[in-house]
Amino acid sequence: MKRRDFLRNTIFTSAGALMVPAFLKPFEALALDELSRYKNLVVIQLSGGNDGLNTVVPYGNDIYYQKRRSIAIKPQELIKLNDMQGLHPQLSALKEIYDQGWMTIINDVGYPNPDRSHFRSMDIWQTASDANQFLTTGWIGRYLDSDCNTCKFPYTAIEVDDSLSLAMKGQTKKGIALKDPAVLFRNTNEPFFKEMILQEEKEHLDEDNLGYLYKTMIETSSSANYIHHTSKTFQNKSVYPNTAFSNQLKTISRFISSGLKTRIYYVSLSGFDTHVNQKQQQGNLLKQYAEGINAFLKDLKEHNKLDDTLVMTFSEFGRRVEQNASNGTDHGTANNMFLFGGKLKKQGIFNPAPRLGDLDGGDLKYQVDFRQVYATVLDKWLDVNNGDILNRKFNPLDFI
Amino acid sequence: MEQIENFFKIKHLYHRAGFGIAYPDLQKASNRNFHKAVKHLFSQAAAVDPGLTTVDQGETRQQLLRQAGLGAKKELTPAESEQRKTILRMQNAKSRDLNITWIQKMIDSESPLLEKMTLFWHGHFACRSNNPYYAQQLNNIQRKNALGSFKTLVMEVSQSPAMLQYLNNQQNRKNRPNENFARELMELFTLGRGNYTEKDVKEAARAFTGWSYNREGDFEFRRNLHDEGNKTFLGKTGNFDGEAIIDIILEQPAAAEFICKKLYTFFVNDQPNEIHIKELARHFNAKSYNVAAVMEKMFKSDWFYDAENRGNKIKSPAELLVSLSKTFYVNYQKPQVLIQLQSSLGQYLFNPPNVAGWPGGKNWIDSSSLMLRMKIPSLVLNDGLIDFSGKADPEDEALLAINRKGKARPVKSYINAATDWPRFLASLPKDCSAEKLAAFLLQPGLNAKIKSLIDHKATLKNIAIEITSTPEYQLC
Secondary structure, three states: OOHHHHHHHHOOOEOOEOOOOOOOOOOOOHHHHHHOOOOEEEEEEEEOOOOHHHOEEOOOOHHHHHHOOOOOOOHHHOEEOOOOOEEOHHHOHHHHHHHOOOEEEEEEEEOOOOOOOHHHHHHHHHHOOOOOOOOOOOHHHHHHHOOOOOOOOOOOEEEOOOOOOHHHEOOOOEOEEOOOHHHHHHHHOOHHHHHHHHHOOHHHOOOOHHHHHHHHHHHHHHHHHHHHHHHHOOOOOOOOOOOHHHHHHHHHHHHHHOOOOOOEEEEEEEOOOOOOOHHHHHHHHHHHHHHHHHHHHHHHHHOOOHHHEEEEEEEOOOEOOOOOOOOOOOEOOOEEEEEEEOOOOOOEEOOOOOOOOOOEOOEOOOOEEHHHHHHHHHHHOOOOOHHHHHOOOOOOOOOO | OHHHHHHHHHHHHHHHHOOOOOHHHHHHHHOOOHHHHHHHHHHHHOOOOOOOOOOOHHHHHHHHHHHHHHHHOOOOOHHHHHHHHHHHHHHHHHHHHHHHHHHHHHHHOOOHHHHHHHHHHHHHOOOOOOOHHHHHHHHHHHHHOOOOEHHHHHHHHHOOHHHHHHOOHHHOEOOEOOOHHHHHHHHHHHOOOOOOOHHHHHHHHHHOOOEEEOOOOOEEEOHHHOOOOOEEEOOEEEOOOHHHHHHHHHHOHHHHHHHHHHHHHHHOOOOOOHHHHHHHHHHHHHOOOEHHHHHHHHHHOHHHHOHHHOOOOEOOHHHHHHHHHHHOOEEEOOOHHHHHHHHHHOOOOOOOOOOOOOOOHHHHOOHHHHHHHHHHHHHHHHOOOOOOOOOOOHHHHHHHHHHHOOOOOOOOOOOOEEEOHHHHHHHOOOOOOHHHHHHHHOOOOOOHHHHHHOOOOOOHHHHHHHHHOOHHHHEO
16 A cells, blocks of 8 residues: 555545654643543633732722722722722622632743833743843743644634734744634535545655644644644533623633643733723733633633643733823733633632832833742643743743 | 756846846846846846935925824814824824835836845844835835945945834934934844944943934934933044944944844845855945845855755745735736735734834744635735635535535635736746746745646646745745
């Protein structure tokens, strides 16, 4: 039998068991992984610069009420966490999560010489660079590049979206962007493309650009088949709110619960650039966020996956402490980050509330460098050395 | 034999220096000395070009004044709020118009080299501006000086409102310097890291204090904000202003090498060849930073046509969209779709990711962008259909049935474009075979796989769609 025919005859023998070009060999290593629990990281990006001070409100500090005359949230409306900070009322769905010990809040996360441009600051967060450094690879991409034990598959990182964020792009390896596994599966199985993949011989897979294109195509196709076949059998009966964000989380939950060997999932919720009439706009988004998270975590718990999952939420910057004249807030600096999961070491509020009396030109000073949070996740959750990924060593924190 | 070699050399030249070439032009050019083709490109580029004129200066100024007036108010009435939104909407619409006009200009232009160079500078002097007039103005500066003096180009870019605003030089004032512009000028626009110190950045920033612009969108030097003290910059000391700083920067040998390396990786090969780059840099220096001179040198160098430099560059999204549209005489019924495609493919013109521009090369490719790139030709040319059924076996049929889910293909894809097939087909030689067509449309040399993959019995139209739906078509 010719190699081509062999491939053709075996590629779809049965759902889930598919033949992939030999150089990929993604399944050989599975047996070992199967023995240990498979840890996942879910990164949630809140795009636009979420106003952290109206998300976790420092109601115990009078300065908050002085600086935010018309948009401050009254103490009696808040979900109080301690005598200093409370959650925005639209985050009520997180109360239950918080009480279960599934949530950690890190206050004042930022970086030196903060940039107020959405694009630039998002770049900095996604590439984990310094403020004056331009990197073309993302921090998750560099994790993929490191070819470590936990990241060898082409589907190690999935972004549930139409296009791939810089965070997910490495030099030699990249994550996969897909909104619906069935659509990607249909695309890669377009008869003409399938024929090209089947015909491909190794001689084209050099390190040159053409080889790179073919390698990407073959990996995409093999991953699309794997993801589609693995996840399609899983029936998710949990009820999620009917929002785009919740649907994305539902897709991730399906992937995790069906046993997909993916380490990192990435998803975004946008619209947080609230310069004008912030109250309603931010409230709607926070509600979508909290209700989605609530459904997602409970779903994972039900499928016994919560202990293996760590969810991390960030936004590219916070807002200025003082509100503006249009009942909104302008671009600021440090912000809070949220972590969720069943295995949090330090639950609840991780560090002191923002010091509103000690500002830098009207902006919060950061207490924690965001790369320390990444470092913690890399060292303690993904089992790699953070210095290898972040280009220099950062001190990890003690939340997992 | 020489004619065949000429054919492929000129095809390579036109894919790099422009966005491809029509078959009859290619055939005509390959009958002549190839230096004539190089000369032709430069003479086309020397013609007077009005640049982009989509955005009206007066109209934009009125909007800005109105906007500034509204912005100064503490409280806005509902009518004023609405007005503010309307202005924003109008500006966004203008910005989109500007984008479409430019990409259409790249498709239609009589001087492809000029547009290609403008595209290069657009990525080199990367900038975002919410103000469509400023964005247009910068684009026109980049076109006007695209093949002229690099020094003039740096000067005019540095004095453009778009760049002054983007890199915060409006906030760069005596005793309160903002270093952003001075830093990027050296790191990204002229010298590259390692060729200056942090002290040089600080001193240069002082020299650029007072560089500003007025409401007319003209450069303005605000003497009262300028630091008149002595600055020590790259080993020289004096009461330097911005122009003096740019002069000193361009005296550094590193500058010509930095620019030539960027030109080389954009036009020749992702992998820089230091010998070739040094050769270009010497010439660039000798010709006082004349861009046309260095580009002509590049296009006339033997190494430019070496096998390792042909058909190996990944087309940028702009190159892919422009060359496809140009080759097949595509008419976009809803040109907005061009913006959607740029954005999905990762190169939304006028909106670079940051001041470092688009990283290019392999960075264009990930799983989703590659699948979309391979799908685009069929979407643009044939409503999403790649007519490829000749080789299906029973198992493929089963798979086809699952995939199609019984749905007939939509009559029109969302792209909604019209291809002038009669014109394209008439441009091909009478005896055009499937292989000949593939050799024309693809830049990498034909291999056995492509030869066996294409359906030799299909119509030339269907073969063209197949060929453009391959990974090979992503290269130029």
